[in-house]
Amino acid sequence: VEGKSLTEITVEELIISSEKVAHVQLGNPLEHALLVLVKSGYAAVPVLDATYKFKGIIGKNAILDRVLGLERFEMERLSDIKVDEVMNTDIPCLTKEDDFLTCLKTVINHAFVCVVDHDGYFDGILTRRAILKQLNKYLHV
């Protein structure tokens, strides 16, 4: 009975929906992306195109690693490089129907996962925190 209640939970109940998710646009320069990341406080955020389709993830490490020169961080180059040259596109996605165990397996290696609909439009994100809160609840019943 306990096990049954967890497996009934889907992404839809755990998702942080798109309007609450900080993101950057495909054409943005890294300078803008880094400002969004530092001001929001997030290590990485989704990258969306102009129609709100999910394209990849961009994080502070990839940006800083890109401009790390032999002597210093060459921050002036940030306005010349676009987000799509640096973003990570090799990331799993989930849909709203995916079940709890699929979510759990996916967040083992990813701090958050993007949720898309069947046409690739961005629905929101599923975070490790949401999964851990649910598991904590389940184990205290």
Add this chain to the structure above:
Amino acid sequence: VEGKSLTEITVEELIISSEKVAHVQLGNPLEHALLVLVKSGYAAVPVLDATYKFKGIIGKNAILDRVLGLERFEMERLSDIKVDEVMNTDIPCLTKEDDFLTCLKTVINHAFVCVVDHDGYFDGILTRRAILKQLNKYLHV
């Protein structure tokens, strides 16, 4: 029976021990800390003093936020500011004897937690990934 096996697990079985943990020293300038963070790829790492006592956590966001000026990121200031002026000391710690449910509760709001002995010496870290892997195993039995 299933529930019993999880509650028997302690920090000691899940810990990433200190020699495998990237860290910075209390006296280091932010410039060194940022290099350690970008090269290791970690968003944040522990700060230890010269005797290996745990002092706090330092992350890329706190460093970048500190040098974000009105016009640009003032990276030249990184060599003048020390890690202890920026690090976060308001963080929970665990000990090797703490049980699984205590770990789970603590990582809900922290991507990783530092483990110390009874004299405050740094033993290692407990990550969300370690907790999630254990829970995944438990739910697939």
